Amino acid sequence: DTAVSQTPKYLVTQMGNDKSIKCEQNLGHDTMYWYKQDSKKFLKIMFSYNNKELIINETVPNRFSPKSPDKAHLNLHINSLELGDSAVYFCASSPNQQLQAFFGQGTRLTVV
Amino acid sequence: AQSVTQLGSHVSVSEGALVLLRCNYSSSVPPYLFWYVQYPNQGLQLLLKYTTGATLVKGINGFEAEFKKSETSFHLTKPSAHMSDAAEYFCAVSDRLRNQFYFGTGTSLTVIP
Numbered sequence: 692d693t694a695v696s697q698t699p700k701y702l703v704t705q706m707g708n709d710k711s712i713k714c715e716q717n718l719g720h721d722t723m724y725w726y727k728q729d730s731k732k733f734l735k736i737m738f739s740y741n742n743k744e745l746i747i748n749e750t751v752p753n754r755f756s757p758k759s760p761d762k763a764h765l766n767l768h769i770n771s772l773e774l775g776d777s778a779v780y781f782c783a784s785s786p787n788q789q790l791q792a793f794f795g796q797g798t799r800l801t802v803v
Numbered sequence: 804a805q806s807v808t809q810l811g812s813h814v815s816v817s818e819g820a821l822v823l824l825r826c827n828y829s830s831s832v833p834p835y836l837f838w839y840v841q842y843p844n845q846g847l848q849l850l851l852k853y854t855t856g857a858t859l860v861k862g863i864n865g866f867e868a869e870f871k872k873s874e875t876s877f878h879l880t881k882p883s884a885h886m887s888d889a890a891e892y893f894c895a896v897s898d899r900l901r902n903q904f905y906f907g908t909g910t911s912l913t914v915i916p
Contacts (some may be wrong), residue, residue: 724904732841732891734906744876747903781846788895790854791837792904794846 714782809907826894834895
């Protein structure tokens with residue numbers, strides 16, 4: 692059983708489109724995250740949710756909107772995609788905000 | 804504020820040689836520290852962690868790290884490198900005040916046959 696699963700794994704889309712990435716965890720964790728990894732492998736946190744409540748909202752464009760319908764899901768919706776949005780996006784979850792995070796396999800987004 | 808510094812974005816070692824990946828942190832409170840590994844086209848996998856207790860922590864795949872408070876370091880070591888250890892390694896610190904993780908910029912390990 693996959694602990695943290697993201698779909699799709701690859702996403703190629705044109706500039707200006709709107710797309711969503713889905714994330715689900717079956718670990719019973721309270722906290723979920725979205726990270727962006729750029730071409731230099733640098734990991735930057737975007738959002739953190741705890742029990743469906745937004746905890747962290749780092750400086751990301753408001754074109755990015757997370758949605759947590761329940762504790763096990765944290766989806767990422769991106770409006771008006773730009774070339775600079777191309778990256779690998781990782782979903783993660785943890786039992787609380789201090790213990791280690793478990794990561795999904797990532798979604799490689801390519802904007803053309 | 805918390806931060807993590809990984810010295811050396813690229814490290815190359817010969818197969819069978821010692822692996823040493825450096826990590827220094829800054830933290831205003833006693834930190835929780837982690838090392839993650841990322842194999843190509845995969846997510847991050849926890850190698851080991853330090854929270855409290857013994858300062859020498861053993862992880863998976865023969866890796867270990869030692870928390871040295873006086874040096875604010877948490878270096879990752881492995882006595883003998885295998886080809887399968889080639890990957891990207893990330894050090895992370897948990898900010899227990901803001902409740903989030905800070906990752907270092909990563910170190911790419913190459914193992915030369």
